[in-house]
Amino acid sequence: MNRSQQLAISENGFIFDPTTGESFTTNQTGLAILNRLKKNESSMEIALKMREEFEVSLEELERDVADFIDHLRTYGLM
Amino acid sequence: MREIIVGVSGINAVDNPGPGIGVARALLDDKDLNVKIVGLAYDGMEPGIYLDWLIDRSYIMPYPSGGYDAFIKRLEYIKASFGLDFIIPNLDSELPLYAKYSEKIEKLGIGVFVPTLKQFHLRAKNRLAEVAEKIGIKIPQTEVVTSHDELVEAVEKIGLPVMVKGALYKAYRAHTTQQAIEYYNKIVAEWGYPIVVQQVVSGEEMNVVGVGDGEGNSLGMLGIRKLWITSLGKIWTGVSIRNQKMLNAASSFIHTYNWKGAFELECISNNGDVYLIEINPRFPAWSYFAAGVGLNLPSNMLRKAFGLPISQNMDYKVGKLYVRYTYEVITDLQPFQEIMTKGEW
Numbered sequence: 001m002n003r004s005q006q007l008a009i010s011e012n013g014f015i016f017d018p019t020t021g022e023s024f025t026t027n028q029t030g031l032a033i034l035n036r037l038k039k040n041e042s043s044m045e046i047a048l049k050m051r052e053e054f055e056v057s058l059e060e061l062e063r064d065v066a067d068f069i070d071h072l073r074t075y076g077l078m
Numbered sequence: 079m080r081e082i083i084v085g086v087s088g089i090n091a092v093d094n095p096g097p098g099i100g101v102a103r104a105l106l107d108d109k110d111l112n113v114k115i116v117g118l119a120y121d122g123m124e125p126g127i128y129l130d131w132l133i134d135r136s137y138i139m140p141y142p143s144g145g146y147d148a149f150i151k152r153l154e155y156i157k158a159s160f161g162l163d164f165i166i167p168n169l170d171s172e173l174p175l176y177a178k179y180s181e182k183i184e185k186l187g188i189g190v191f192v193p194t195l196k197q198f199h200l201r202a203k204n205r206l207a208e209v210a211e212k213i214g215i216k217i218p219q220t221e222v223v224t225s226h227d228e229l230v231e232a233v234e235k236i237g238l239p240v241m242v243k244g245a246l247y248k249a250y251r252a253h254t255t256q257q258a259i260e261y262y263n264k265i266v267a268e269w270g271y272p273i274v275v276q277q278v279v280s281g282e283e284m285n286v287v288g289v290g291d292g293e294g295n296s297l298g299m300l301g302i303r304k305l306w307i308t309s310l311g312k313i314w315t316g317v318s319i320r321n322q323k324m325l326n327a328a329s330s331f332i333h334t335y336n337w338k339g340a341f342e343l344e345c346i347s348n349n350g351d352v353y354l355i356e357i358n359p360r361f362p363a364w365s366y367f368a369a370g371v372g373l374n375l376p377s378n379m380l381r382k383a384f385g386l387p388i389s390q391n392m393d394y395k396v397g398k399l400y401v402r403y404t405y406e407v408i409t410d411l412q413p414f415q416e417i418m419t420k421g422e423w
Contacts, residue, residue, distance in 0.1 A: 008397060018396040020282055020347055021303020021319040076349060 003077045004037050017077070024075065029054075033068050037078075043069060079112045083161040084380065085153075085188075087118040088168030088363075089126025089133065094310050095402075097168040099125075100366030101376045102132045107369050108377035111386075116162060122417040128407050135160050138421040142175045146182075149175060153188060159422075164189040164383060166340075166376060168360050170246075173198055191292075191383045192339045193359050200335060201357040202245045203274040210354045213330035215323065215345070217354050219277035229262050230255060232275040241276040244269040251278060279355075281348030283307075284321060286328045287365045289375045292338030297378040298392050299328050300368040302400065313364050316400040318371055323352040331357075340365070340375065367400040 008016040013031050015024040026034065032053070036046045047061040054061065072078040084105060088096025102115045117126045117136035127136040137156050140148040156162045165188055167176045176183065177195045184190065192198075200209055203220075210217040218241075221232035233240055233255050242261040243249040247269050252258035262273050288299030301324055306315035324345050331337060342365075344356040361376070368375045371394040381388045416423040 016317075016397050018319055019321045021284060021305070021317045022282065023317075 004034060004072060007034070007038070007077065009034055009038070022075075024077075029064075030068055033065055034072075037069075037072075079110065081112045081114060081161075082380065082384065083114045083116055083134075083163045085116040085118050085156065085162050085165040086126075086133075086168065087120075087139070087165075087172060089117045089119055089129075089136070090121070090124040091126055091129075092124075093308065094312060095363040096124075096126075097361040097363045097365055098166075099129065099132065100363065100369075101166055101168060101361055102126070103366050104369035104374050104376040105380065106132065108374055111377060111380065113380075114161075116156060116160060118156075118165070118167075119417075122414060125407070127417055127423060128409050128413055136417060136423050138417060142172045146175065146179055150179070150182070150186070153183065154186060157186060157188060162188050164191075164380060166190075166361070166379070167192065170358070170360065173359055189383050191379050193337060193341075197335055197337060198359050201359050203243050203276075203356070204245050204272050206274075206354060206357070209331070209335075209357065212334050213327045213354075215327035215354045216351055217276075218279045218346075221275045222272050223262075223275055224271045224273070226259060226262070229258060229273065229275060233258050236275060236277045239278050241274075241278055243274040243276060245272055245274065279346050279348055279353050281346040281353070284319060284324060284345050284347055284352075285313075285362065285364075286324050286343045286345070287340070287362055287368055287375065288328050288332065288342075289340050289379050290332035290335075290337030291382055292336055294333045294336050296329060296332050296392065297382055297388065298368065298373045298375050299325060300371065300373055300375075300394050301325055302364065302367060313400075314402045316364065316367065318367065318394060318396050318398045318400070320396045321347065321352065327352065327354065340379065364400060364402075367398075368394065370400070371395045371398045 013026045043065045047065050050061050086098045086102050088098035090096040091099045105113045114134045117133040118139050126133050176192045177198045180190050204222045206217050219236050223229045223232050239253045242252050242258050244265040248265050250261040283304040286301045289297040291297050301319045301321050302316045303319045304313045304316050340361040342358040342362040346353045373394045378388050413423045
């Protein structure tokens, strides 16, 4: 099961996993990505939507989203 | 509601805290109960004796190792002099005595809600594999040994480092075979055979406290993740969690063994797997956390024992923080004088 689905995520970027009790913090960009992952959006969909909010190329956004997802995998959250 | 006088042991709220003070607080939190607390202490310096807003009367008890007669005489005396309707024993060393003589204690008009002796023996670490399999949870690779040769063989099989544990007490982490042999000798000298050699599983420490009704049903359970522990390994800060694998194992433990009374399962979570490390047949020292998040386990136990209605809400809030702190009490010398000279206060 994708752990990101069960995370409790607060508006200030505090993330709590109710299954393990682990907590993490992230910035507003990470928060935006996480909230979209929770809605089952793909990394491409996330990058496309974020392009509307950030003045960054799609290529760069795709890379950043992939990096962030790698971080989540490292922490066992994906 | 009639007054119920409850004896609570483990009122040694020190750096290795006993569970008694938390249990007493939880009972007093249930405002529909009319409870008085008797502190059952083993030393005049146990802080609970001096916490008069929680404990109404304290008595020094004979050590359980002193045998049945002295223990029962003391309980009879307490019953006659102050009153005693129920006891919640909170120390490992007392449990065998209460388990063995629960019927005789109940004949004195003192209720107990403890596991049977057969259930109590399930906590032995050499039986952990059997219990874990039955309740559907993993355990670290484990070998039970009774000689140096078997120990060395087990260390080679499991690989260093290993945990070297007594069946009931003591656990050491050995980084070399020589260290494992030293710990083996140390535990054998103090506690006897068998010795358990166990793989070291790294991960997050998480525990569950629960109460079984003795008929296969739960009277509530709460999961905690340790966030901060002391140098003695005692939890100082924690957070309530809902780890379904751990809670399912706890439910299964109650159901499979018709567990009666309080218990704690100590677990380690690693990559989504949950490993059972230890079973404690009593409330843990952090058990007030449950009452604090709306699941009053000591109250449910008492209510079950006295046939009183029990709250049907077995849910609790996840993500609540448990924070211990130290505190000081300034009092007169009189309580200390009385407890040291008369054995009661």
